[in-house]
Amino acid sequence: MSTFYFIAFLSIFFSILVITAKNPVHSILYLILTFATFTIHYILMNAQFVAIVNFIVYMGAILVLFLYTLMLINLNKESEPQKSSFIKIIGFIAGACFLVAVVAALKAFKTSQLVVLQDPNLGLVKNLGKILFNEYLLPFEVSSILLLSAMVGAVLLATKDPKTT
């Protein structure tokens, strides 16, 4: 039980560091740590497939893409833009108001049952694969088309236009 609260504290701590770190590279490294704590959350819930996919896709693919783009862009620290403190305070107040609204709605419901894992092989690859390829076969194929179109779009956007240069 205390494992969950420790990991939850770590994920909140690292996600605050993500948005407050001055250097964007540090912020990406803190984001990797945040995703690592999320993977531990998934393992604690015995959702093994989601944990592995989160580990490979987010910590492996997406954050390497972020780091690669950041190194390609080569920001120097002097050009790092900062918003004025007035805008920062207003943004913080807006986010805090959103959080207060959600927590107040949560208090109003007063539902606090325990999360109990009824079926121990709920999140295993075998069970999820059966559901994915029986009921959700069409969305699975559509998502492959989505990934193909995203790849074509990214290559098209990132290549230089020969007419303008």
Place this chain on the structure above:
Amino acid sequence: METLNHNIQAIPLNHYILLCSIIFSIGVIGVLIRRNAIVIFMSVELMLNSVNLLLTAFSVYHGDATGQVFVFFIMALAAAEVAVGLAIIVMIYRNTNSIDINVLNRLKW
């Protein structure tokens, strides 16, 4: 695995909802207060991940595996979104030599 199953049984559902809404709000604040376009993208990733965690928690709570299938679809969507978004950022940097979003106000009339 038995100890893991024993671990989870003591946690109320409200604490999962509280954790995920806190991280979602941190993502919202990050979008509002930063000007670096890549950091804004990372805050959007934080929001997507908090929703993923909440979907998995509800899926375990109800004993229904559909929520975890939806997490899989959200991850595919996030990968596509990041690829296109970072390509757009690289193109913008090539044209304007900056990824400050306050420079990118040309879409305003």
